[in-house]
Amino acid sequence: MDVRLVHDDKVEERSVDELPALLDGEDGLVWVDMPVCDQDAVRVLSEVFGFHAMAVKECVERNRVPKVHAYLDHVFVVLHSPERGAAGHVHYIELDQFVGRNYLVTVHGPVNPAVAPGVPLRETGAVLARLQAGRVHPATPMELSYAIVSALIRFQEAYVEEVTVDVWQLEQRVTGQRVGDPEEFLNELFRVRHGLLAVRTMAALGEAIYGRMSNLTRISPEGQRLVVDITDQFDRMRSLADGEREYLQGVIEFYQTTLTIKAALVGQAQNAEVKLLTEASYTQNEEIKKISAWAAIFFAPTLVGTVYGMNFAHMPELHLVFGYPLALVTMVLASAVLYLVFKRRGWL
Incomplete structure (x- = not known):
């Protein structure tokens, strides 16, 4: 795991043994990033931070849906970002966060072995690069969490952008009558639709979670402003996914109409042939x-x-x-x- 102290526009790498002293100090904020929740991570979460056993368990196991738990001195949040897999499969990349008074703990949940090793660390890695370059200056754990969640939403948007390219190509194949095998083409249509539905669900649930967080009185007014902004970002992300999904649905309906018309023409041709055979008979x-x-x-x-x-x-x-x-x-x-x-x- 990586232990960092963020203060005075600097990021200092520290050791795990220094964590108790860093948490007791008032100099900057502590960021602990755990690529995997192994036994050492469980020990730190349980003994050093004293997190609830249920929250620690949820870091070890895979969570199918995002969630939020509010405790007396911190908030536990689970979010997902999408990653494209083989044959239209969508991998759910889990990111868990403990947002406290002077610390942020990010835990990368279990992932499918088919996912590339660097994918789960992309949001925290992007924010770390911005910190080291001096392009972001978080003064509180909520501001640091805001930067990471914003990066997660940007990756959701990039996913929709990538899927949109597929949507346009599918539309061109339909309008250009270059469909090929109808069964395989239908599979491609519904695989793309599944991807849009997956990222839409992630954004909608993220919006619901941060909508609930906006009602927590223990979050500071500045933190509330950031929570509301993240809620708006998730709402925009959901709208983007919905728009592309509706556009794709139009392509699907157009193709289904084409198949129906072709089937009707084939039926008419068959009826004509049957009529001729009947007359000949x-x-x-x-x-x-x-x-x-x-x-x-x-x-x-x-x-x-x-x-x-x-x-x-x-x-x-x-x-x-x-x-x-x-x-x-x-x-x-x-x-x-x-x-x-x-x-x-x-x-x-």
């Missing part, structure tokens, strides 16, 4: 009816001719004088009757 059935009808008409004479063409010695009517004309008449009548029947049924 109907025409084919009509032709089959005609063929079947004529086959039946010609079958009757063929049947008579086939029967009387058999060469059996003992067949009736073979020796009739009028046998041949009678056979012809029978053939013609049978064919005529079948023709009339099929004609009436509409087969011919």
Whole structure:
């Protein structure tokens, strides 16, 4: 952990053993930055500062949502900033703060191993660089906390800016009809939407926390002014995320409308093809009816001719004088009757 004494526009690095004396002194403010809450950090938080066991436990464990706890002589605050991960995942980078009378303790909560080592320290690192360059001059722990939280909000804004680039690219792909695989494109849309929703939630909860802190009477008037300003910053951050999310929702709705129209056109084309197939099938059935009808008409004479063409010695009517004309008449009548029947049924 890093122990620093901030006074007279200077930042002095001190040892952990000097902490009790520094806390009892009146010269400047003490800033203790803990990259991880290990056993040594727990011991310092519990024994040197005497923080509540529940607050120390929350520094060791991961907190899913921001929170604030007000104690008699200090305020405990948990905040998050976003970090982009693989496949649209958003890492919640936790920053815990103990804001006391003459000290500020910043504890970096547990993070996913996939997060780069320097990411959790970016807010405190940015403020430390400004302190060392003389660009910020905090006189109280609340002013130092204000600088760190403002840096956290700037990183939230940078995240929204980065996601906005993706939103514009997605919109150009939709309007330019360069979507590619629809399923993968929808996944990209909702991954970006998830990122905006995550940072929007962080900002909204941060606004709620600092809105509650603005009602704490133990914070000085100057500290109250800083708390109100941070509340406004979180509110602005939430509005930015909401605006981009609504813009992206318009892109999603436009794409969904495009898919609906394409599906309707495909359905119409399929209906037209089905209609053509139905008409072709109907025409084919009509032709089959005609063929079947004529086959039946010609079958009757063929049947008579086939029967009387058999060469059996003992067949009736073979020796009739009028046998041949009678056979012809029978053939013609049978064919005529079948023709009339099929004609009436509409087969011919």
